[in-house]
Amino acid sequence: EKEDVIDALVTFMENLDPKDMQNTTNWGWNRSSDPCTTKWQGVTCDTGNQTVQKIVLEQLNLSGTLDFESVCEETSLLSLSLKYNNLSGSLPPEISNCKRLRHLYLSGNRFSGNLPDSLTDLANLKRIDISNNEFSGKLPDMSRITGLLSFFAQNNHFTGQLPNFNYRQLEDFDVSNNGFSGRIPDDTGGFGAKSFAGNPQLCGKELPNACPKKKKKNLNDFLIFSGYAILGLIVLVLIALLFLKKKERLEDAKIGSSKKGVKNTDDSGHSSESKNGVTRSEFSITSAENGGVSASLVVLSSPLEAVNGLRFEDLLRAPAELIGRGKHGSLYKVIPNGGIALVVKRIKDWEISRDEFKKRMQRIDQVKHPKVLPVVAYYCSKQEKLLVYEFQQNGSLLALLHGSQNGQTFDWGSRLNIACSIAEALAFMHAELQDDQLAHGNLKSSNILLTKDMEACMSEYGLMVVDNGCGSHSQKNNSVFNADVYAFGVILLELLTGKTVQNNGLDLVKWVNSVVKEEWTGEVVDKALVVEGASEERMVGLLQIGLKCINGSPPIGQVATMIVSLKEEEERSMASSGP
Numbered sequence: 137e138k139e140d141v142i143d144a145l146v147t148f149m150e151n152l153d154p155k156d157m158q159n160t161t162n163w164g165w166n167r168s169s170d171p172c173t174t175k176w177q178g179v180t181c182d183t184g185n186q187t188v189q190k191i192v193l194e195q196l197n198l199s200g201t202l203d204f205e206s207v208c209e210e211t212s213l214l215s216l217s218l219k220y221n222n223l224s225g226s227l228p229p230e231i232s233n234c235k236r237l238r239h240l241y242l243s244g245n246r247f248s249g250n251l252p253d254s255l256t257d258l259a260n261l262k263r264i265d266i267s268n269n270e271f272s273g274k275l276p277d278m279s280r281i282t283g284l285l286s287f288f289a290q291n292n293h294f295t296g297q298l299p300n301f302n303y304r305q306l307e308d309f310d311v312s313n314n315g316f317s318g319r320i321p322d323d324t325g326g327f328g329a330k331s332f333a334g335n336p337q338l339c340g341k342e343l344p345n346a347c348p349k350k351k352k353k354n355l356n357d358f359l360i361f362s363g364y365a366i367l368g369l370i371v372l373v374l375i376a377l378l379f380l381k382k383k384e385r386l387e388d389a390k391i392g393s394s395k396k397g398v399k400n401t402d403d404s405g406h407s408s409e410s411k412n413g414v415t416r417s418e419f420s421i422t423s424a425e426n427g428g429v430s431a432s433l434v435v436l437s438s439p440l441e442a443v444n445g446l447r448f449e450d451l452l453r454a455p456a457e458l459i460g461r462g463k464h465g466s467l468y469k470v471i472p473n474g475g476i477a478l479v480v481k482r483i484k485d486w487e488i489s490r491d492e493f494k495k496r497m498q499r500i501d502q503v504k505h506p507k508v509l510p511v512v513a514y515y516c517s518k519q520e521k522l523l524v525y526e527f528q529q530n531g532s533l534l535a536l537l538h539g540s541q542n543g544q545t546f547d548w549g550s551r552l553n554i555a556c557s558i559a560e561a562l563a564f565m566h567a568e569l570q571d572d573q574l575a576h577g578n579l580k581s582s583n584i585l586l587t588k589d590m591e592a593c594m595s596e597y598g599l600m601v602v603d604n605g606c607g608s609h610s611q612k613n614n615s616v617f618n619a620d621v622y623a624f625g626v627i628l629l630e631l632l633t634g635k636t637v638q639n640n641g642l643d644l645v646k647w648v649n650s651v652v653k654e655e656w657t658g659e660v661v662d663k664a665l666v667v668e669g670a671s672e673e674r675m676v677g678l679l680q681i682g683l684k685c686i687n688g689s690p691p692i693g694q695v696a697t698m699i700v701s702l703k704e705e706e707e708r709s710m711a712s713s714g715p
């Protein structure tokens with residue numbers, strides 16, 4: 137197999153047409169030597185498993201073509217740089233075989249034609265530089281490469297609309313001097329005119345060319361508008377209610393600030409200090425002139441600079457986009473003061489007293505776990521409960537499993553990691569919040585979000601608006617914690633089978649149970665995992681843990697330990713088997 141790779145690499149080099157390189161002393165590229173043990177010009181290997189990781193052939197006057205089919209035979213390739221040569225021809229779609237490629241530097245050549253769509257299948261790509269070539273046509277949908285940090289494509293002949301980019305995440309971006317047309321988004325993450333210059337048909341806020349006003353309202357505008365309208369309405373209703381309340385309960389109205397502990401649920405203060413030293417600022421919904429009002433936005437201390445000064449008015453003033461309407465309320469995306477994106481969960485019909493709600497939020501805030509998405513602020517009045525979280529641009533586990541996967545493979549290792557992270561986080565939370573009887577209460581794949589580093593974290597811990605009384609699993613296990621373990625079992629089945637959950641997971645559980653009874657365990661798992669060659673032994677191991685969670689409600693701590701050891705086994709076997 138190693139011979140095949142060496143053969144392919146030499147073919148790749150021959151296609152680059154290295155005229156005088158063969159005469160150089162360090163050339164080295166030939167079929168009778170090994171790129172990692174003998175020195176091949178421009179090649180760097182992994183010292184551990186002796187595979188080629190980097191190929192850098194810059195300014196060598198190479199004048200042939202780029203044969204991705206051959207070079208991608210070395211599947212462990214991380215970086216390829218062919219800057220400043222004289223290479224031509226188009227990029228073949230086989231580029232997508234270089235699955236682990238992170239850096240692709242091709243600037244300063246004469247490459248032409250379209251970029252292949254399959255480029256965006258490379259989920260690990262971080263930096264692309266194709267500037268100063270003769271590329272043309274439309275760019276593929278670059279937002280599919282979720283981790284992209286640099287994109288240089290200046291000085292080419294690209295045309296058409298710019299595709300979506302995750303501008304906020306990009307560190308470098310330049311598409312100047314091409315033939316792009318259409319409008320650029322209002323929010324380009326700080327990239328200004330310079331990055332887009334020299335495209336006379338581009339228009340946008342950042343550019344000298346302002347766009348003509350849009351006439352037709354599109355769906356997006358409608359959503360934003362309805363978001364505004366609904367939030368506006370909430371405010372009006374709230375203010376009206378607060379005035380009524382103020383009249384009735386004048387004795388409650390106090391202005392000023394007070395020091396208080398966590399247990400103290402007097403909520404008229406403007407700033408307070410909790411027992412554990414966490415500073416909180418509270419802002420009345422109306423200003424102090426209106427007298428003390430008891431409903432207020434509590435901003436929990438947050439590592440996010442932008443959130444610390446957040447005021448309720450900022451939330452109200454910011455454009456709100458309705459992004460979901462779940463069983464328990466609606467979810468809006470807001471970007472207060474044009475800063476960091478937040479989501480506001482508005483919970484409807486929650487029979488919980490204000491004191492109870494505050495106590496619960498403060499208690500949950502004290503118990504921090506890196507894999508539990510913290511509430512950055514909450515708002516609570518009798519009628520209205522709002523929770524504010526940081527927006528997670530990489531979406532949820534549900535979307536990753538069942539939505540458009542953007543062509544990325546969701547491999548076994550990542551699935552096992554997610555299972556492990558969530559189990560550990562849940563075990564930690566259950567242990568800390570045992571006495572308070574605070575469980576997650578609504579654990580499901582749409583409440584497992586992916587952070588910008590694609591780490592899983594649990595959202596909406598402790599909402600527990602759910603019906604604890606009915607539903608078949610809670611008859612058997614009446615504790616709130618057991619319900620979480622059951623729900624976690626369903627998530628494990630989802631991870632393994634790739635199937636959607638319906639009917640609170642009952643359908644999936646029934647199906648898996650019936651297949652397992654017939655001992656066709658292998659049939660249960662997601663085809664993608666089988667194709668990938670994931671270890672059957674460990675997949676069956678995880679399946680058994682999932683079924684245990686569903687049928688036996690073991691303590692989550694035990695479940696976490698089992699998954700951790702499964703993951704360690706996986707890591708050991710990866711380390712010993714090599715590539």
Ligand SMILES: Nc1ncnc2c1ncn2[C@@H]1O[C@H](COP(=O)(O)OP(=O)(O)OP(=O)(O)O)[C@@H](O)[C@H]1O
Pocket residue numbers: 459460461462463464465466467479481525526527528529531532578581582583585595596
């Ligand atoms: N902080 C967040 N950042 C990004 N997306 C989020 C965030 N929180 C939730 N979402 C996503 O928004 C969508 C709507 O969420 P929402 O919580 O309203 O619905 P749900 O989870 O389906 O139902 P439920 O009301 O039972 O929680 C879901 O797909 C969810 O994954």
